[in-house]
Amino acid sequence: MLLLTVLGFYMSMLKYTAAAQPLARHALPVSQWRKNSRxxxxxxxxxxxxxxxxxxDADKLLCEVGSVISAGLPGRLPRKELFEAHAVMEVVNxxxxxxxxxxxxxxxxxxxAIFLVLSNRGRRVRCSDKKQPRLARELHECVAHKWPFLRQQIQWEEADVRKTTVTVARDELLVSCHACSFLSDEMILSAKRSFRPLVLVPCCYETQPVLTERSWLPNWSFRRWPWLEEGAVNRRGRTAIDEVRIQTLKNAGYDVAREEIDRQISEMNRVIVAQPLQQQV
Ligand SMILES: C[S@@+](CC[C@H](N)C(=O)[O-])C[C@H]1O[C@@H](n2cnc3c(N)ncnc32)[C@H](O)[C@@H]1O
Structure with missing residues (x-):
C-alpha cells in the first residue's frame, strides 16, 4: 500500500514536471517539430x-487533436503517431x-480511426486488432470527452488475422496502416476477395522470409499470397514486394495509385491506393 502511494506520488510529480518543463521544441512552431520523434x-x-x-501554422484538425491528447493524456502517445495518423487520413480523404x-x-x-471520423462526421469505422491496446482505450476516452459522437462511430473488435480471415463488408473501404510484413498481403487478399477499395501502408518487409507450416495459424502460409512466389519476391527486396502487390491488384481489376506520406514521419511511407475499376452489383 505504502509502495503504491509512493509510486503514485512520483507519477504525479513526473506529470507535473513534464507540464512545467520548457521543452526545446516549444521555441519552434509546430510545423517545424521533428515529426518522427518517439x-x-x-x-x-x-x-x-x-x-x-x-x-x-499547421493543420487545424491535427492541432486540435494534438492539443486535446497532450492536455488529457500526457506522457502516453509518441509524437510520431499523431503526425502519421493525420498524414494517412489525408491520403484516405x-x-x-x-x-x-x-x-x-x-x-x-x-x-x-479517430482522425477519419473527425474529418468526416458521417463516417463509421470498425477497428480491429489482435488485442485492443490499453492506449487505444485511453486515447478513445480522452478524445471522446471532447467529441462524444466518436463513442458511437468507432467500434472495436479483436481478431488474430493469422487465424481468422479478415472479412470486408460490401459497403466498407479497407484501410490499414503499417500492417506488418505478410499482414499487408493478407489485406490485399481480403480486399480482392470482396472486391472492395483499399488504402494500404505496408511496413516491415521480410526479405529473408521463413514461413513454417503451423496448423494453429491457418492463414500464415505462402499459399495464400501466390504473388510472393514462396518468398522469392521477398528476397528481391522492398520495391519488388510492393511492385508485385500493385500488379496483383491491377490484375484483379483495380485502378492503383501510388502515394507517399511525408518521409520525415516514417521511412515506411509508401501508400498503395486501390479502387475497383467496376463496382460489383
Ligand atoms: C506496426 S503496428 C501498426 C498499428 C497502427 N495501424 C499504426 O499505424 O500505428 C501493427 C499492428 O498490427 C497488430 N497485429 C500484429 N499481428 C496481428 C495479427 N496476427 N492479427 C491482428 N493484428 C495484428 C499489432 O497488434 C499492431 O497493433
Missing part, C-alpha cells in the same frame, strides 16, 4: 498545438472523401 506528447504541448491551429464505412484491421492505438 518522444511522448506532454501537457506543455497543448498550448503550442492550439496556437498553431489558430495561426494556420483525398481518394475516398465520401466513403462512410471503413474497416481498419491492425488498428493499433486507433488514432487513424
Amino acid at each position: 518522444n511522448y506528447l506532454q501537457a506543455g504541448d497543448a498550448a503550442p498545438f492550439a496556437n498553431a491551429g489558430q495561426s494556420g 483525398r481518394h475516398f472523401p465520401t466513403e462512410s464505412r471503413i474497416f481498419e484491421p491492425c488498428a493499433g492505438c486507433g488514432l487513424l
Whole structure:
C-alpha cells in the first residue's frame, strides 16, 4: 500500500514536471517539430498545438487533436503517431472523401480511426486488432470527452488475422496502416476477395522470409499470397514486394495509385491506393 502511494506520488510529480518543463521544441512552431520523434506528447504541448491551429501554422484538425491528447493524456502517445495518423487520413480523404464505412484491421492505438471520423462526421469505422491496446482505450476516452459522437462511430473488435480471415463488408473501404510484413498481403487478399477499395501502408518487409507450416495459424502460409512466389519476391527486396502487390491488384481489376506520406514521419511511407475499376452489383 505504502509502495503504491509512493509510486503514485512520483507519477504525479513526473506529470507535473513534464507540464512545467520548457521543452526545446516549444521555441519552434509546430510545423517545424521533428515529426518522427518517439518522444511522448506532454501537457506543455497543448498550448503550442492550439496556437498553431489558430495561426494556420499547421493543420487545424491535427492541432486540435494534438492539443486535446497532450492536455488529457500526457506522457502516453509518441509524437510520431499523431503526425502519421493525420498524414494517412489525408491520403484516405483525398481518394475516398465520401466513403462512410471503413474497416481498419491492425488498428493499433486507433488514432487513424479517430482522425477519419473527425474529418468526416458521417463516417463509421470498425477497428480491429489482435488485442485492443490499453492506449487505444485511453486515447478513445480522452478524445471522446471532447467529441462524444466518436463513442458511437468507432467500434472495436479483436481478431488474430493469422487465424481468422479478415472479412470486408460490401459497403466498407479497407484501410490499414503499417500492417506488418505478410499482414499487408493478407489485406490485399481480403480486399480482392470482396472486391472492395483499399488504402494500404505496408511496413516491415521480410526479405529473408521463413514461413513454417503451423496448423494453429491457418492463414500464415505462402499459399495464400501466390504473388510472393514462396518468398522469392521477398528476397528481391522492398520495391519488388510492393511492385508485385500493385500488379496483383491491377490484375484483379483495380485502378492503383501510388502515394507517399511525408518521409520525415516514417521511412515506411509508401501508400498503395486501390479502387475497383467496376463496382460489383
Ligand atoms: C506496426 S503496428 C501498426 C498499428 C497502427 N495501424 C499504426 O499505424 O500505428 C501493427 C499492428 O498490427 C497488430 N497485429 C500484429 N499481428 C496481428 C495479427 N496476427 N492479427 C491482428 N493484428 C495484428 C499489432 O497488434 C499492431 O497493433
